Amino acid sequence: MEQKVFLITGTSRGIGRDLCEYYLNLGHLVAGCSRSSSNLEHERYTHFIFDVSDEKAVKDMVRQTIKKYKRIDVLLNNAGIASMNPLMLTPYKTAVNIFNTNFFGTFLFIREAGKVMIRQKKGRIVNFSTVATPLRLEGEAIYAASKASVVSLTEIAARELAPYFITVNAVGPTPTPTDLIRSVPKDKMEALLNLQAIKRLGTIADIANVIGFFIDDKSDFITGQTIYLGGVNP
Numbered sequence: 258m259e260q261k262v263f264l265i266t267g268t269s270r271g272i273g274r275d276l277c278e279y280y281l282n283l284g285h286l287v288a289g290c291s292r293s294s295s296n297l298e299h300e301r302y303t304h305f306i307f308d309v310s311d312e313k314a315v316k317d318m319v320r321q322t323i324k325k326y327k328r329i330d331v332l333l334n335n336a337g338i339a340s341m342n343p344l345m346l347t348p349y350k351t352a353v354n355i356f357n358t359n360f361f362g363t364f365l366f367i368r369e370a371g372k373v374m375i376r377q378k379k380g381r382i383v384n385f386s387t388v389a390t391p392l393r394l395e396g397e398a399i400y401a402a403s404k405a406s407v408v409s410l411t412e413i414a415a416r417e418l419a420p421y422f423i424t425v426n427a428v429g430p431t432p433t434p435t436d437l438i439r440s441v442p443k444d445k446m447e448a449l450l451n452l453q454a455i456k457r458l459g460t461i462a463d464i465a466n467v468i469g470f471f472i473d474d475k476s477d478f479i480t481g482q483t484i485y486l487g488g489v490n491p
């Protein structure tokens with residue numbers, strides 16, 4: 258197996274943390290980040306503490322990752338926050354925070370890791386959307402809109418980076434048990450799962466499976482795509 262360098266955002270807990278362990282177990286090198294510290298200790302893992310919307314800190318992480326690991330093969334833009342609020346009751350600050358992390362964080366990492374990948378003439382970028390966007394979920398307008406912007410970014414970045422043999426795709430998970438959805442009431446969650454073709458919660462394995470397809474060397478003709486899980490259509 259060829260050892261690859263992964264840069265994964267949002268790795269202190271949840272899906273990002275599990276993906277770190279998944280790729281470390283496969284023998285890869287991983288650089289991760291979050292606003293809080295991580296208790297993941299591994300000789301092939303490096304953790305950085307900062308907010309993904311901090312431009313200078315993003316540049317610094319990419320620089321330090323290159324210094325240590327020499328290249329970036331895969332970028333997983335996983336860091337994300339949500340807030341379930343009727344639109345009329347959503348504070349401006351909440352909306353700004355959501356876009357800062359979900360959209361601007363993703364943009365900054367695509368741009369900075371993208372520069373490295375352009376030099377390498379090779380790279381795989383996978384962004385994180387959500388089924389909340391195609392399902393047009395009431396109560397999740399700002400979150401869904403922030404992830405719609407990630408889909409748009411994915412589609413255009415895919416075109417701009419294609420000449421450099423870099424693919425940019427997105428995965429749209431269904432509800433997956435992590436802190437992000439802990440506060441969603443049980444009846445709401447059941448109603449949400451009923452909107453899916455396959456009516457169950459998602460797992461890390463479901464998400465890793467889609468990522469595995471996108472980052473495979475054989476997937477060099479697959480770019481600008483968003484795959485939603487659970488049989489949800491765009």
Ligand SMILES: NC(=O)c1ccc[n+]([C@@H]2O[C@H](COP(=O)([O-])OP(=O)(O)OC[C@H]3O[C@@H](n4cnc5c(N)ncnc54)[C@H](OP(=O)(O)O)[C@@H]3O)[C@@H](O)[C@H]2O)c1
Pocket residue numbers: 266267268269270271272273274290291292293294307308309310334335336337338339357358362385386387388429430431432433434435436437438
């Ligand atoms: N779980 C689901 O049901 C679900 C469904 C669809 C899509 N998704 C997407 O999947 C991704 C991961 O979600 P999750 O469920 O694993 O969420 P989570 O359990 O809340 O974890 C989010 C991770 O991102 C980090 N993070 C959040 N804001 C950050 C910021 N501004 N800067 C740096 N790190 C930040 C958090 O660490 P700190 O708090 O320490 O910064 C944490 O490590 C998100 O993009 C989410 O939108 C999740």
